[in-house]
Amino acid sequence: MAKIVKLEPIAQEAEVQTNDNLLSGLLRNELNVLQECEGRGLCSTCHIYIKNGMESLSPLNRREQRTLEVITTAKPNSRLACQARVIGEGIVVELPAGMYVNAIEDIEALIGRRAEQDILHPINGKVLVEANKLITRSVLNQLQDARLQAGEYLARTTEA
Numbered sequence: 001m002a003k004i005v006k007l008e009p010i011a012q013e014a015e016v017q018t019n020d021n022l023l024s025g026l027l028r029n030e031l032n033v034l035q036e037c038e039g040r041g042l043c044s045t046c047h048i049y050i051k052n053g054m055e056s057l058s059p060l061n062r063r064e065q066r067t068l069e070v071i072t073t074a075k076p077n078s079r080l081a082c083q084a085r086v087i088g089e090g091i092v093v094e095l096p097a098g099m100y101v102n103a104i105e106d107i108e109a110l111i112g113r114r115a116e117q118d119i120l121h122p123i124n125g126k127v128l129v130e131a132n133k134l135i136t137r138s139v140l141n142q143l144q145d146a147r148l149q150a151g152e153y154l155a156r157t158t159e160a
């Protein structure tokens with residue numbers, strides 16, 4: 001059975017089948033969630049806040065908990081959309097402000113321009129460039145480092 005999930009601050013609603021994750025609802029609403037780790041609960045690109053209805057979601061799993069500990073903007077009501085499954089009614093999701101850049105090429109094309117909105121680090125969710133600030137090459141270096149860390153982390157987790 002489908003459940004209706006409210007999305008704020010964009011004032012939209014998403015339909016999610018019972019037991020499906022929240023990410024499927026966001027993607028169906030054509031939200032550009034980058035899924036740096038391909039929905040494995042290891043990055044911050046699908047990080048959201050639950051404004052209402054935490055009890056209508058599957059409980060936090062260990063991997064999700066560990067990833068949330070690394071995300072600097074995490075709060076007690078944080079979840080990873082790819083891990084949180086919808087099991088009840090009344091869920092209201094708040095999407096974090098900012099944009100996630102996962103392709104280094106994307107940021108390369110933006111160097112020298114002003115960011116239209118905050119650009120967030122794909123692993124820890126930190127703001128790399130604030131809205132209206134110039135995008136510089138050092139941002140690219142930081143993203144490359146993040147990529148490396150993510151690659152190592154993924155390799156370690158897959159081995160374990």
Ligand code: FES
Nearest residue numbers: 039041042043082
């Ligand atoms: S897509 Fe990476 S944690 Fe959800």
